[in-house]
Amino acid sequence: MFGIFTKSPKPPAASTASAAGWVHRLRSGLSHSRKKLQDSLKGLFGAPLDDAWFEALEDALISADVGVKTSSALIAQLRLAAKEQSIQEASALRPLLKEALVHLLTPMQRTLSPQGHQPYVILFVGVNGAGKTTTIGKLAQHLINQGHSVLLAAGDTFRAAAVAQLVEWGERNQVTVITQEKGDSAAVIFDAIAAARARGIDVVLADTAGRLPTQLHLMEEIRKVKRVITKADATAPHEVLLVLDANTGQNALAQVNAFDEALQLTGLVVTKLDGTARGGVLAAIAGERPVPVYFVGVGEALADLHPFNAQDFVDALIE
Amino acid sequence: MLDNLTERLSGVIKTLRGQSRLTESNIQDALREVRIALLEADVALPVVKDFIQAVRDQALGQSVMQSLTPGQALVGVVHQELTRLMGQDSAALNFATVPPAIFLMAGLQGSGKTTSSGKLAKLLHEQHKKKVLLVSCDIYRPAAIEQLRILAESVGVDFFPSESNQQPVAIALAAVDYARRHFHDVLIVDTAGRLAIDETLMAEIKALHAALSPIETLFVVDAMQGQDAVNTARAFGEALPLTGVVLTKLDGDARGGAALSVRQVTGRPIKFVGVGEKLNGLEPFHPERMASRILGMGDVLSLIEEAHRNVDHAEAQKLATKIKKGQGFDLEDFKMQLVQMKNSGGVAAMMDKLPAQLTRGLPAKGGVDDRSIARLEGIINSMTPQERRFPDLLKASRKRRIAAGAGVPVQEINKLLTQFEQMQKMMKMMAKGGMAKMMRSMKGMMPGLH
Numbered sequence: 208m209f210g211i212f213t214k215s216p217k218p219p220a221a222s223t224a225s226a227a228g229w230v231h232r233l234r235s236g237l238s239h240s241r242k243k244l245q246d247s248l249k250g251l252f253g254a255p256l257d258d259a260w261f262e263a264l265e266d267a268l269i270s271a272d273v274g275v276k277t278s279s280a281l282i283a284q285l286r287l288a289a290k291e292q293s294i295q296e297a298s299a300l301r302p303l304l305k306e307a308l309v310h311l312l313t314p315m316q317r318t319l320s321p322q323g324h325q326p327y328v329i330l331f332v333g334v335n336g337a338g339k340t341t342t343i344g345k346l347a348q349h350l351i352n353q354g355h356s357v358l359l360a361a362g363d364t365f366r367a368a369a370v371a372q373l374v375e376w377g378e379r380n381q382v383t384v385i386t387q388e389k390g391d392s393a394a395v396i397f398d399a400i401a402a403a404r405a406r407g408i409d410v411v412l413a414d415t416a417g418r419l420p421t422q423l424h425l426m427e428e429i430r431k432v433k434r435v436i437t438k439a440d441a442t443a444p445h446e447v448l449l450v451l452d453a454n455t456g457q458n459a460l461a462q463v464n465a466f467d468e469a470l471q472l473t474g475l476v477v478t479k480l481d482g483t484a485r486g487g488v489l490a491a492i493a494g495e496r497p498v499p500v501y502f503v504g505v506g507e508a509l510a511d512l513h514p515f516n517a518q519d520f521v522d523a524l525i526e
Numbered sequence: 527m528l529d530n531l532t533e534r535l536s537g538v539i540k541t542l543r544g545q546s547r548l549t550e551s552n553i554q555d556a557l558r559e560v561r562i563a564l565l566e567a568d569v570a571l572p573v574v575k576d577f578i579q580a581v582r583d584q585a586l587g588q589s590v591m592q593s594l595t596p597g598q599a600l601v602g603v604v605h606q607e608l609t610r611l612m613g614q615d616s617a618a619l620n621f622a623t624v625p626p627a628i629f630l631m632a633g634l635q636g637s638g639k640t641t642s643s644g645k646l647a648k649l650l651h652e653q654h655k656k657k658v659l660l661v662s663c664d665i666y667r668p669a670a671i672e673q674l675r676i677l678a679e680s681v682g683v684d685f686f687p688s689e690s691n692q693q694p695v696a697i698a699l700a701a702v703d704y705a706r707r708h709f710h711d712v713l714i715v716d717t718a719g720r721l722a723i724d725e726t727l728m729a730e731i732k733a734l735h736a737a738l739s740p741i742e743t744l745f746v747v748d749a750m751q752g753q754d755a756v757n758t759a760r761a762f763g764e765a766l767p768l769t770g771v772v773l774t775k776l777d778g779d780a781r782g783g784a785a786l787s788v789r790q791v792t793g794r795p796i797k798f799v800g801v802g803e804k805l806n807g808l809e810p811f812h813p814e815r816m817a818s819r820i821l822g823m824g825d826v827l828s829l830i831e832e833a834h835r836n837v838d839h840a841e842a843q844k845l846a847t848k849i850k851k852g853q854g855f856d857l858e859d860f861k862m863q864l865v866q867m868k869n870s871g872g873v874a875a876m877m878d879k880l881p882a883q884l885t886r887g888l889p890a891k892g893g894v895d896d897r898s899i900a901r902l903e904g905i906i907n908s909m910t911p912q913e914r915r916f917p918d919l920l921k922a923s924r925k926r927r928i929a930a931g932a933g934v935p936v937q938e939i940n941k942l943l944t945q946f947e948q949m950q951k952m953m954k955m956m957a958k959g960g961m962a963k964m965m966r967s968m969k970g971m972m973p974g975l976h
Contacts (some may be wrong), residue, residue: 266571275565335775336636336748336801344668365803367644367680368673375668419778424897426927442695450637456568456752458780479635482721483761484754507666 259287260297264304271487271524274457277494281307303522311490312517317474317499319446319514321355326403326411328436328443330396331476332429332466333450335417338478340369342450342504343412344376345512346476351380353407354382359384360399362392362432365416374413379509383408392416392428393435400439413444420465430469446473448501453479453486460488462498476505477515551586563938570756573611573790581607611786612813615741617770617795619650623741626659626705626713628655630738632731632766634758635719638774640670642746642800643716644677645808646772649798650684652861656711661686661701663734664718674716681805684710694718694730695737702738715740722761735766744797746772747788750780760789768792774800797946855950857914863907863949864899901934905942908932947962 217221261282268278281304286301288291308401321327329338329346347357351369359377361384370386377384383406385399396413415432418425436444447470451459466472477486480503489500500515557578564574584603621627629646631639643660650656660678664670671688678685686701698715705713717736720727735743745768747755762768771792773785776799789796796811906914908931913919920928920943929936 269565270571270753272568272754275562334750334778335641336638338636341667366673367676368669371669371672372667419775421777421779425803427897452748454634454748454752454754454758455750456755456780456783457566458568458750458778459752461779479721482634482754483723483757484752488752506631 213493217369268487268490271461272456272491273487274460274491277491278310280494281311281490282288294435301525305525308490308521311493312520315475315489315493315497315500316515316517317501319474321350321410321445324440324442324445326358326408326440326443327445328400328411328413328440329446329448330413330415330433330436330444330470330483331448331450332415332470333417334419334452334462335366337417337450337452337455338504339363339417339450340372340376340414341507342476342478342502342512343373343414345504345509346380346502347376347380347382347412348509349512350410350412351382352452356407357382357410357412358399358403358406358408360396360411360413361386362414363416364390364392364395369414369416393432395408396432397435397439400436400443404440420462426465426469433470447471448476449473449498450476450478453477453503454482454484455488457488457491460491460495463492463498467496467498472498474499474501476500476502476504476512481505481511486520487524489520553582557582563820564783564786567783568750568752568755568787569783570753570787570791572756573787576608576790577611577786581648604774609814612789613795614863617797617811619797620741620769621656624709626702626791627742628702628738628740629712629714629742629744630731630735630740630766631716631744631746632762632768633719634721634748635667637719637746637748637751638772638800639675639746640664640673641644642744642772642774642798642808643674643714645800645805646798647678647683647714647804648681649808650712650714657704657709658712658714659701659708659710660714660716661697662683662688662695662716665690665692665697666718670716670718677805684708694968695733698734698738722758722765728761728765732765742769743767744770744772745788745792746774747784749773749776749782749784749799750778751784752954753787755787756786756791759788763792763794768794770794770797772796772798772800772808777801777807780964781821857906857909857917857946858911860946860949861903862905862916864906867899867959883973901932901938902945903941904912905929905932905934905939917946 264285265282267279268281269275273281279473285300287305289300291501292299294300321329333339333341343359347359350357357380359373359382361370361373363373364387374384374386383402385395385402387395387398390398392415396411399411399413402408414431414437416425418429420426432446433447447466449463449472451462455462463472465477475492475498477489477500481487486503492498503515503520504510505511505513531949561574561578564577565571569577581603584607619629631643633639640662641670647658647660651658658687660674660683662671662674664674665688671690675685675687686697686704688697688701694717699712701715704710717731717734718727722728744767745759745762745766747759751758771788771794773782773788773796776782785796796813798808799811801809801901905928908928909920913924913928920939925936925939929939932938
């Protein structure tokens with residue numbers, strides 16, 4: 208796995224090579240949970256087409272966190288297609304369903320290319336426990352492997368030992384971490400940008416404290432962090448990434464809405480996809496507030512962060 | 527908290543209220559709405575199906591036939607069933623063992639185990655007067671041990687240090703030994719987050735459990751978790767003899783359906799809910815109240831209980847006597863109220879507990895925040911003691927001076943005075959008795975509402 212991302216600065220080749228690898232990871236991770244879904248679907252795809260089939264399929268989508276609204280829409284779409292193409296066999300609908308999901312998710316697929324600005328400032332936000340700090344650790348490794356120089360900003364000044372956690376990631380990746388004894392988030396990140404500029408570093412990964420969209424004072428604080436970043440560099444932040452836990456249910460949609468409204472998100476990172484959760488809520492997000500997905504996290508090792516690929520994601524969801 | 531589900535069900539019930547009779551077809555509609563609402567609230571599908579079935583059976587049975595108002599009967603059945611699903615009583619922690627009583631925390635990554643350990647330690651230390659020892663067996667996540675150490679320090683309980691190159695079982699056993707020798711009542715063992723399908727780590731926590739024989743094994747669940755909550759809960763429930771559940775991050779706007787799913791699958795009571803980022807944000811779970819809240823009746827009881835805990839009783843007594851003597855409620859008292867509101871978890875935490883009907887008209891986001899309380903406090907601080915005692919003194923020139931002092935426009939002073947007057951009215955009402963009356967006028971009292 209470590210050999211996949213070579214020093215070559217051009218990621219496309221690397222990402223195709225890794226695709227098989229991460230799909231495998233995703234599949235093996237999902238296999239336990241998906242068994243039930245697959246079993247029910249396998250049984251279904253062989254059966255003749257009737258209402259029960261559509262209902263069971265809708266249930267399967269709902270169980271994968273796709274959400275009532277998006278599931279209903281997908282099923283309605285399939286019903287229409289079945290009628291138009293006078294499909295009699297359920298198995299004939301399977302590629303159509305996958306196609307519909309891929310069609311829904313493909314616009315979300317986006318590659319991170321930290322170029323055009325130096326330093327390229329990436330701000331990470333999200334609710335508590337989504338995996339922001341871990342994602343930064345992994346992404347630092349990913350970017351270093353692509354030949355970028357990286358600097359981390361320990362902007363989570365609230366949670367106990369959050370700074371120490373990031374510092375440890377910094378040590379593992381051998382990159383500098385900018386911290387402050389007693390500073391606020393905005394000040395630390397401001398300093399980090401200045402430091403990165405002075406040292407000619409390519410990318411700044413800025414960590415922030417976890418916050419729930421209902422904590423209005425914390426949402427106000429993160430807006431301030433963004434404003435202060437703009438003061439350090441008028442073009443920054445170049446990316447504002449929301450880190451989403453794949454275990455999250457329909458609230459993920461509310462998170463995307465709230466953070467997008469407050470900060471104008473440029474992308475998502477979906478973490479913990481190696482568990483039994485399927486991250487189906489991405490389909491709901493695609494339908495209602497499409498924000499590009501840059502990466503998915505499929506494990507705890509440094510190399511377990513992969514570019515998001517709609518086809519692979521759907522393949523892993525419905526085999 | 528469960529606002530959205532509350533609103534949804536309130537809506538369904540409203541449509542039922544408009545109808546004179548409850549027929550099979552309009553139950554069908556209502557139940558479909560309930561089903562969608564529960565699914566959107568992330569209640570797991572199998573749990574939703576059971577729930578709907580149980581409600582349908584009961585609604586079409588005797589209770590409805592005998593009822594004069596079928597709409598109310600259905601609300602009753604839904605409420606009853608929700609309560610039943612979430613457990614009957616508020617379950618207390620078990621300490622009945624030779625000390626130390628060992629509490630083992632388990633859950634997925636990022637569910638909030640470490641924070642909950644800290645909050646639990648504070649609660650046991652302050653409310654149960656227990657001597658608590660905290661230990662972390664999380665040797666994987668960078669700085670997890672350090673995080674718990676800092677929490678222990680800020681809570682003011684003992685911490686048993688560990689290193690990430692030690693084995694979890696060895697750490698835990700050493701901590702038990704230490705707790706025994708130092709007469710700790712409770713030992714809280716924090717563990718690393720783990721996936722239910724990670725066989726190595728599940729074996730590790732099983733070994734921990736076997737070595738410790740904890741009296742409480744608490745499963746920590748994120749209230750935002752989706753459909754997979756059933757799978758995770760089942761796996762943890764099969765691996766460990768869980769004794770209870772801690773539901774975290776309930777102050778978010780997640781509809782919290784995971785509460786129902788996990789309760790159903792594990793069969794274990796939800797013992798606590800985590801709210802807010804402050805370390806006192808751990809509250810007992812009340813299934814009955816939660817059901818009421820889901821149905822739009824709010825969680826007023828919890829609010830009162832919490833206010834009771836955070837309010838300075840001496841001050842409150844002074845205020846009560848003062849009002850009884852007819853001395854009136856002045857700006858100094860108003861300021862004290864604001865400070866207490868801030869102490870009881872802030873406005874957001876309080877709003878959360880009010881019934882949906884009451885808060886529906888209020889701005890959902892923006893407007894109400896702790897900062898506006900601080901601003902009001904600042905304004906009152908810019909007044910002379912005499913002005914605080916006799917607010918009638920405040921005329922244009924004094925207002926200008928205060929505004930300059932507090933760094934706000936004069937309109938803010940007027941707004942504060944209006945709010946103060948409303949509060950004054952409410953105090954009079956309260957003196958005459960009647961909590962219901964007071965709750966109705968709550969809207970006017972909330973500072974910072976525009």
